[in-house]
Amino acid sequence: MTAFPVEPAHDVADWMRAAFIDEEAPLLNEEHIHLRDARLGVLWCSLPNERQGNSVVGLCEEATFIGNRWAKARWEQQIGGWFGEIPDFLLTFDAGYADQCSDAAFCALVEHELLHAGQKKDKWGAPRFNSQTGRPVFGIRGHDVEEFVSVVARYGVGNAAGRTRALVEAANRPPIICEADIAGACGTCGRGLTKP
Ligand SMILES: [Zn+2]
Numbered sequence: 001m002t003a004f005p006v007e008p009a010h011d012v013a014d015w016m017r018a019a020f021i022d023e024e025a026p027l028l029n030e031e032h033i034h035l036r037d038a039r040l041g042v043l044w045c046s047l048p049n050e051r052q053g054n055s056v057v058g059l060c061e062e063a064t065f066i067g068n069r070w071a072k073a074r075w076e077q078q079i080g081g082w083f084g085e086i087p088d089f090l091l092t093f094d095a096g097y098a099d100q101c102s103d104a105a106f107c108a109l110v111e112h113e114l115l116h117a118g119q120k121k122d123k124w125g126a127p128r129f130n131s132q133t134g135r136p137v138f139g140i141r142g143h144d145v146e147e148f149v150s151v152v153a154r155y156g157v158g159n160a161a162g163r164t165r166a167l168v169e170a171a172n173r174p175p176i177i178c179e180a181d182i183a184g185a186c187g188t189c190g191r192g193l194t195k196p
Contacts, residue, residue, distance in 0.1 A: 005047040008082040009093070013042040016110050027177055029111060034119040034127065034136040041079065041087030044095040057094040057101075058109045060116035062140055063087045088138045089117040107177070116141055 017040075019025055021032045041063060049056040063086055065075040079086055091113045098106055118141025120128045128137040144163040152160045157168045 005045050006092075007044045007095075009042040009044045012044075012093070012110075013040050013091075016040070016042070016114065019107070020111060020114060027107070029114075032111075032114050032117075034138075035114065035117055037135050038089060038117065038138060039083070039085060039087040040117070041083045041090045043082075043090065043092045044098070045092050046095045048094065048096065055094075055097075057097040058113045059090075059092040060113040060140065061090045061092075062138065063090045091117070104177075 017025070017035075019027050020029050021035050022028075023036075049059075063079060065072050067075070076086060079090075091110075093109070093113075097109075101109070118139055119136040120139040122128050129135065130137055145161065145167045147161040147164050152164060152168075157165050
């Protein structure tokens, strides 16, 4: 059998719902609540990836394909074959990284990608829902903070971009989730950490 680098990770998808999204989730983050109605397709990839000199270990994309009819049909057959449907979001994780990183680092990575899986807002800032289906209108959400350390160092947090001040305040508080809690909640994800 040819070893292809990509493999669906259904158990990771189940685990991330149970850990962070579901009502009873032990590490529930209220910012993920709209994802209870989202179809999430998770993939492992064993190929290292990088962008602008930084290694990329996780990726969140809207599962939409733009291309000609046959290419789209091929893509839908592949994705649908993996997940039984076309997901709203595709989340890809570096299997090699997940294999060696700590539980806490993996949880942080997964939540980072889940936070990109956003819900669009209307012009008044209220979450948008599809008027026909009642489902949230999904879209990729950017980072809360996009700033250079140098700017904060030289001009202070008050002159930094976007929500930098909120980030600094959060950094100055003890983390809500401690390492010990994560080890317990991540027990099941060990099963998913086999390289394809
Ligand atoms: Zn990101």
